[in-house]
Amino acid sequence: MENESLFRNRRTVRLYEQRLVADELLEKVLDAARLAPCAANRQRLRYVVARTPEIVSKLLPLTKWAMHVSPHRTPVQGESGPAAFIAVIGPREGNAYIHADAGAAIGYIQLAASCLGLGSCWLASVEREEASAVLGLSVDVELLYLVSVGYPAEKPVLDDNASETAYYLDDAGVLHVRKLPLDVIARWM
Amino acid sequence: MENESLFRNRRTVRLYEQRLVADELLEKVLDAARLAPCAANRQRLRYVVARTPEIVSKLLPLTKWAMHVSPHRTPVQGESGPAAFIAVIGPREGNAYIHADAGAAIGYIQLAASCLGLGSCWLASVEREEASAVLGLSVDVELLYLVSVGYPAEKPVLDDNASETAYYLDDAGVLHVRKLPLDVIARWM
Numbered sequence: 001m002e003n004e005s006l007f008r009n010r011r012t013v014r015l016y017e018q019r020l021v022a023d024e025l026l027e028k029v030l031d032a033a034r035l036a037p038c039a040a041n042r043q044r045l046r047y048v049v050a051r052t053p054e055i056v057s058k059l060l061p062l063t064k065w066a067m068h069v070s071p072h073r074t075p076v077q078g079e080s081g082p083a084a085f086i087a088v089i090g091p092r093e094g095n096a097y098i099h100a101d102a103g104a105a106i107g108y109i110q111l112a113a114s115c116l117g118l119g120s121c122w123l124a125s126v127e128r129e130e131a132s133a134v135l136g137l138s139v140d141v142e143l144l145y146l147v148s149v150g151y152p153a154e155k156p157v158l159d160d161n162a163s164e165t166a167y168y169l170d171d172a173g174v175l176h177v178r179k180l181p182l183d184v185i186a187r188w189m
Numbered sequence: 190m191e192n193e194s195l196f197r198n199r200r201t202v203r204l205y206e207q208r209l210v211a212d213e214l215l216e217k218v219l220d221a222a223r224l225a226p227c228a229a230n231r232q233r234l235r236y237v238v239a240r241t242p243e244i245v246s247k248l249l250p251l252t253k254w255a256m257h258v259s260p261h262r263t264p265v266q267g268e269s270g271p272a273a274f275i276a277v278i279g280p281r282e283g284n285a286y287i288h289a290d291a292g293a294a295i296g297y298i299q300l301a302a303s304c305l306g307l308g309s310c311w312l313a314s315v316e317r318e319e320a321s322a323v324l325g326l327s328v329d330v331e332l333l334y335l336v337s338v339g340y341p342a343e344k345p346v347l348d349d350n351a352s353e354t355a356y357y358l359d360d361a362g363v364l365h366v367r368k369l370p371l372d373v374i375a376r377w378m
Contacts, residue, residue: 003304004304023377028193031193034374034375035368036196040256041355041367046375046376049376051378104311105296111196112196124286179223182216185223185234186235189237189239
């Protein structure tokens with residue numbers, strides 16, 4: 001598979017260069033999400049792209065990053081913060097399937113960002129009430145997740161076929177992400 | 190983005206050629222899932238690959254396909270059935286996040302399958318109790334979703350920038366999948 005490296009090279013990035021990301025690139029990232037599979041093709045997810053420094057600086061303090069290595073991978077506004085957040089939004093009455101839809105869309109977002117030389121991080125630990133106010137969301141929708149996007153200022157490495165899952169920083173400050181081997185997670189019949 | 194066609198070409202496939210899929214290819218598909226992003230990198234998903242004709246024939250009657258065009262995209266065992274099912278399994282106490290993890294992993298599975306010339310369908314409408322028995326699942330895990338995999342015997346087309354979402358069959362029996370335009374699903378700030 002010529003695209004095998006695509007999946008292998010996509011790593012979550014939490015520290016960013018202080019450069020804006022062109023709207024054209026963010027549009028390509030969102031377009032991948034738009035084409036992701038979803039339950040019954042209903043396309044119930046909506047997105048807000050927050051990419052002005054003012055809005056990004058309001059959202060950043062409402063997020064928590066990388067609990068296993070906190071605070072070393074908490075980006076600092078103006079030093080290592082992301083250029084943009086993509087807010088992934090669903091109907092308030094959404095059941096578990098809306099989270100599955102969001103997962104597929106965010107998987108696509110992170111792959112597309114990686115293809116474009118961008119880094120991203122999927123954030124589930126968000127002060128949702130305050131972030132929803134910053135984003136101007138109506139009461140009938142729910143902020144499911146945020147995804148940060150920017151040019152990478154770190155290069156996490158994959159520790160493959162590991163026996164545990166906690167990620168860690170090495171002495172050089174590089175983040176190592178452990179992945180379990182295939183024979184541990186899959187059974188054949 | 191050179192991989193743009195990757196996202197655009199991945200379509201759900203529900204009718205399959207009657208050919209087996211080599212284990213080596215199924216391993217590549219699973220390896221993509223293994224590398225997908227997941228909450229706190231905990232890697233709580235597990236997989237069962239059901240690829241013997243005997244097991245596949247037991248699972249197929251426990252699934253429902255494409256409600257909008259039923260029964261025209263319900264594969265028939267021995268005529269248009271898939272070569273394999275990948276069962277995506279989570280801990281029984283899993284909250285909504287496990288569905289988000291599953292969505293990301295299945296998004297990767299479907300892209301990897303597409304890269305390899307395979308078609309796939311993400312199935313949420315499954316008789317879970319019976320399918321869990323066929324798969325020999327223990328009581329502490331939950332069957333979240335099935336993904337069918339096989340060589341495509343249909344070529345669904347993308348109707349882009351559509352104003353509604355229901356997919357449909359045209360007079361030639363081709364499945365059309367409508368996708369909403371970006372400016373309907375995304376807002377910028």
